[in-house]
Amino acid sequence: MPRILIVEDEDIIRSAVRKLLQHAGYEVADARSVEDADSHDPDQFDLIISDLRLPGAAGTELINRAPNTPVLIMTSYASLRSAVDSMKMGAVEYIAKPFDHDEMLAAVESILARKGSGDQAQEAADASGSGPEESDPGQIMFGHCDAMQKVFTLIRKVAPTETTVLIQGESGTGKELAARALHLLSPRASKPLISVNCAAIPESLIESELFGHEKGAFTGAVSARTGLIEAADGGSLFLDEIGELPAEAQARLLRVLQESEIRKVGSTQSRKVNVRMIAATHRNLKAMTRTGEFREDLYYRLNVMQIRIPPLRERQSDILGLARRFLKRQGERMNKPNLQFSPEAMRALERHRWPGNVRELENAIERATILCDGDVISPSLLDLDSDGGDEHIPETLVEGNNEQTTRDADSASDLSLEDYFQHFVLENQDRMSETELAQKLGISRKSLWERRQRLGIPRKKSGS
Incomplete structure (x- = not known):
């Protein structure tokens, strides 16, 4: 049974993560600080899950104190860049708060499987010089139907290669799990998998987040920062909701794919990077190229190998x-x-x-x-016949009576409720206040804010 050490100073979070992991079958110990963790002999655990900001020493200090144990860093989105820095220091992965249970369990399973693969690889190399034994995608994702078996077969074939992969599927189908499987079954499994939700990062910051920036590149850039692409050097970069990338970022990403190099914002120098690119979207990128929303050359660079995750109704x-x-x-x-x-x-x-x-x-x-x-x-x-109580999507949105959504009425049956919500907010937030949006959606302002956070929809009107 794998042993996991949780280091978190907030009692509620520490208790919740401990119970989650215990219910999943892990042996768990916990500590409130790095100093407290020392009493547990942290290098004797299979995994350490630590908050980045702790009283006393930072969570990254555990990387040095437990050199033989992988460290998963927990951090708020506001500290995302610090999390990237922690990976440069040796953390195996980071997870942004708030996270749901499945996200945490998937990260833990991925790290432990990676650690196990590394151990097996070393033993195999010592014995016969052969590589690690591949795990089955069915251990990461679930599916016995023919459609999912085809997905698993495709993952097994493409994972060992360096080919760029485009994962397509509706919201909620498990595109990120497919990306994890591709990374975990690849020769890059021992290196980081950096996951980026392109829709969750404000447009003004997306280039700095992806490519990094030099000191003084823009107001507030008080020091040079490493971008997420550079942090994934040697590993894999998963770009979720790739269709939401703004035009300038698309052009810079195309250069990464063509030349395998990046240039930080504000820099005149480029540097080579070795990154395997995996992208995902629920949108029709081919159609977006015809309207000019997405670069055609970037689409063909990304769409070398396509994996379609079938919706649950199939x-x-x-x-x-x-x-x-x-x-x-x-x-x-x-x-x-x-x-x-x-x-x-x-x-x-x-x-x-x-x-x-x-x-x-x-x-x-x-x-x-x-x-x-x-x-x-x-x-x-x-309760499958309702939309969840008071937080409902109004009929005007579903049936297409609103003039802003009429053009999408033909495809309404193919969209999830989250898609309806996202479409309505993005189409109307420039002309409606937050209060008006909430009233039209039949939810509270607090619920509107929470859904924005969950779906990664930034507010465009700061004064609303």
């Missing part, structure tokens, strides 16, 4: 398997290990179209687990 035979997997996990977390679906609930799960895909299914199971008083999940607990 994975009918996987629905119950996924549901049982999520139910087991949620039951263990909430101390309800004997939960099961009623026959009616299973039929309801199979009949639902799942516009939010796997993410929607997981949320439905979590909600039902919380509400269930006995051991049987009924259809009413799944």
Whole structure:
């Protein structure tokens, strides 16, 4: 059983992560500071998960005190650049707060698998000079249907190469898990996988975040900073929502793909980088090239190998398997290990179209687990016919009655509720205040802000 040490000074976060990992089957110890961690002999653990900012010494100090143990750094998005610096110091990965349970578990599984692969590789090399044994994508993602088996086959074939990959799929289908599988099964598995949500970074900062900047390059640039692409040197860079990149950043990214070099903002010097590029989008990039929203030359550079993750409605035979997997996990977390679906609930799960895909299914199971008083999940607990209480998407948005969304009415059935929300906010935020947007969406201003944070939609009007 892998042993994990959590170093976090906030009691609530430390307790939550500890319980999450214990329910997932790990042996866990925790500490409030680097000094406190020393008493646990940190180099005897399989993984250390540490907050970046701690009382006394910083979390990165554990990299030096436990040189044989991988360190996963937790940080707020505001400290993202510091997290990148920590990876340059030797941290194996970072995870931005707030994170959901699956994101943390996926990161832990990835790091431990990478560590195991490295150990196996060394043993194999000592014995016969052969490389590490490949893991199966089915250990990282779930899917028994023919469509997912084709995805797994494609991942196995393309992962060992240096080919650029474009992952396409609707929101909630698991594109980031596919990127993790590609990285984990590649020769770069021992190097960092840097994940970037292009839609979550303000347009004014995207070039600085990706390429870095020199001191004095712009107001506020008080020191030189390393960009995320450079931080991924030797490893893989996952660019999620690549269709949201502004035009100037697209041109600079094209140079990275063509010349394998970057130039920091404010610098006249270029430097070579060795990065495997993996991009993902839920948008039609080919159509965007015709409207001028996306560079055609960049599209063809990215689209060397394409992997399409099928929506859940095309994975009918996987629905119950996924549901049982999520139910087991949620039951263990909430101390309800004997939960099961009623026959009616299973039929309801199979009949639902799942516009939010796997993410929607997981949320439905979590909600039902919380509400269930006995051991049987009924259809009413799944609540598949509603949009989640007061936080609803109005009919004007779904049916296309709003003049701003009419042109998308034909494709409405292919969009998830999150897509509706994102489209409505982006189309109307320049002419509506935050209060008006919230009223039109039928949610509170607080809920609007929380959804912006979750979906990575920046506010364009600072005075609203």
